Amino acid sequence: MKKILFCFGTRPEAIKMAPLIEEGLNRGHDVKVCITGQHRDMIIPFLEFFQIKVDYSLDIMRENQTLSSLTSNLLSKIEIVLKDFQPELVFVQGDTTSTFTCALAAFYQKIDVVHIEAGLRTGDIYSPFPEEGNRRLVTPIAKYLFAPTEESRANLLEEGVTENVVVTGNTSIDTLRKTITKIRSGQLNDSLRERYKDINFKKKIVLVTVHRRENHGQPLIQICNAIKELASSREDIEFVIPVHLNPNVKECIHASLEQFDNVHLYKPLEYIDFSWLMYMSYLIMTDSGGVQEEGPYFEKPILVMRENTERPEGVSEGVSKLIGSDSKLIINEVNKLFDSCEYYSSFSKNKNPYGDGFASEKVFDYLG
Incomplete structure (x- = not known):
């Protein structure tokens, strides 16, 4: 059993984290969920639909805040969570400011970072902004990098990242598969x-x-x-x-x-x-x-x-x-x-390149 903290702030992150949280719980891990607060009102109904409990809610959003103030505020608050729970793994997803900042906070505490949806690149650090910069910055911090596609994996290899890089498909397809099944069955x-x-x-x-x-x-x-x-x-x-x-x-x-x-x-x-x-x-x-x-x-x-x-x-x-x-x-x-x-x-007529709906299982099969 591992102690695992899932950190995210936006609804897209929640959508892609939900099947991983469910899989972690199903496998008997000690799982905690921390939401940082960007899309709180949009996240909560989604998490309730999937019966996911929030353990830490940081409420970091402030009117007219800058990326700098958001980052510094989140960095200090997530540190408190990490010291309280003391996880062995911190899961972050994608490329938001929460993703980068939570990964950095975990790195400062020498906690292993798991990056879900690693390896996406446009080649232009300012497009999209700040997402392209965020995902590039998480790469050297993360210990485990789960790429959604072979092309994402190739991007990481090209940058010299070779250890613990695994292609899983995208976890959003896992969530979509489960959601449509619920819609059709009820x-x-x-x-x-x-x-x-x-x-x-x-x-x-x-x-x-x-x-x-x-x-x-x-x-x-x-x-x-x-x-x-x-x-x-x-x-x-x-x-x-x-x-x-x-x-x-x-x-x-x-x-x-x-x-x-x-x-x-x-x-x-x-x-x-x-x-x-x-x-x-x-x-x-x-x-x-x-x-x-x-x-x-x-x-x-x-x-x-x-x-x-x-x-x-x-x-x-x-x-x-x-x-x-x-x-x-x-x-x-x-x-x-x-x-x-x-x-x-x-x-x-063409195959969906983003996965078969079982990415979460592949992630935990690798982590053990």
């Missing part, structure tokens, strides 16, 4: 359909998520212009857009799109709702890293509205396409996917 499907009865499911659903810093400003305006044109010109589309709470995103999207009857703008959705909407969608437009991994599970085309991606496997395998934020290109791609069955089906 009454959730009917209740979700009732909850979103304003959406005309007889039409084809285009699910859109956009929030990244590099799309703020003119790129987001271009994306909204494309959606406006498509919503106006196509009667067979229903756009569904969970709107990020960042004012730079929220104000632009509402000003551009709230007047359209076939554009449905929602507050950020709970994980269960969003997973179901991916399941119900015809195609997905996104700048999210997590959605790039999860969408192919449903064999839906993924249009990635970014200039580059740290998840190139989806592009190379043909389950997603990198299109940036240019309005004309977005419009052309969506029209082509609606008008050409052959083009649409070409996305679903």
Whole structure:
């Protein structure tokens, strides 16, 4: 039995940590969960759905805080948790500021760090910012590096990291597999359909998520212009857009799109709702890293509205396409996917490169 601390702050981290926490408990380890506080209100309902108990809640968010103040505040608070629990392993996931800071705090206490989703790279340290820098900084601190794909593993080997590098697939697929199983086996499907009865499911659903810093400003305006044109010109589309709470995103999207009857703008959705909407969608437009991994599970085309991606496997395998934020290109791609069955089906013919839904078991098989 090992003493294991799971540290995370955002909902995407929680989604990818949940099956690992469950697996650790199932194998008899002494597991504690620490949430740092970025997405607390969004995380708690998700953790309750998976019956995960929070042992430490740090509540670090402050209005208008900088990355520096966030990092220093978290570093001092996580130190208290580490000294209280004294874990043998600290699990961190991905590339958030919580990921980097919790790994650094563990390193200062000479505690072994387990990095889940290691090895992702864009090659540009400022894109995405600060995520690319965070994940690069965690690499030399971590003792165990679980890469989601062979390409991620190759990135680490290229940097000279050779010990304890293991390809597992992405744990988000584990969570998605379990979630969809629960939806299909119970009454959730009917209740979700009732909850979103304003959406005309007889039409084809285009699910859109956009929030990244590099799309703020003119790129987001271009994306909204494309959606406006498509919503106006196509009667067979229903756009569904969970709107990020960042004012730079929220104000632009509402000003551009709230007047359209076939554009449905929602507050950020709970994980269960969003997973179901991916399941119900015809195609997905996104700048999210997590959605790039999860969408192919449903064999839906993924249009990635970014200039580059740290998840190139989806592009190379043909389950997603990198299109940036240019309005004309977005419009052309969506029209082509609606008008050409052959083009649409070409996305679903390819294997999901992000895993088989059993990554968590592979992680603990290796750790013993």
